[in-house]
Amino acid sequence: MKNQEYIEYTYKHRKIVIYLANKYVKNNKEEVLKQVELHDVDKLFMYLFYNKKDVSRIHRELSSHHDNKIEKSNVDYIEMVLDWESARYTKPDKPLNAYDTLYKYYPNLENEILPILKELGIDRTNLPMEKDVLEYANDIKDISINQIKDEMQKYMDKLFI
Numbered sequence: 395m396k397n398q399e400y401i402e403y404t405y406k407h408r409k410i411v412i413y414l415a416n417k418y419v420k421n422n423k424e425e426v427l428k429q430v431e432l433h434d435v436d437k438l439f440m441y442l443f444y445n446k447k448d449v450s451r452i453h454r455e456l457s458s459h460h461d462n463k464i465e466k467s468n469v470d471y472i473e474m475v476l477d478w479e480s481a482r483y484t485k486p487d488k489p490l491n492a493y494d495t496l497y498k499y500y501p502n503l504e505n506e507i508l509p510i511l512k513e514l515g516i517d518r519t520n521l522p523m524e525k526d527v528l529e530y531a532n533d534i535k536d537i538s539i540n541q542i543k544d545e546m547q548k549y550m551d552k553l554f555i
Contacts, residue, residue, distance in 0.1 A: 396443075404434050404437045410531055412433070418515065426473070432552075433473060438545065438546050458473075475492045475510050478496070491519075492511060
């Protein structure tokens, strides 16, 4: 399958974002979970047709959980934080937690993001990786084509319900 390694990575990344939402989010949880359920699902489809560079560019331009020109809701910022926090569990080359990502790459978003980090209890530098999240991430391996197809089918079902 074209871009299979990126599709598998995105599948795992989505699972971690959802896990973190369930773990950290207390307020407005139903709305947040509804949104993060669709986190990066567009990439699963785009990878079937486009190269990684184009998928990343298109996704960043069109996704409200990225720093772009799209107007954002508080839930979009929460998803952004969960996206940043999950990276260190799924990307060895991105070891920063969400707090450190904020100040290294997006200090312009401090007013929007810092209150969310405080609310989620992850508003400190150099927080160690949490054992339960690390174990969950390590358990997601040997991803099958059927798991990916099921994930994509869930999204398609939501479109037509």
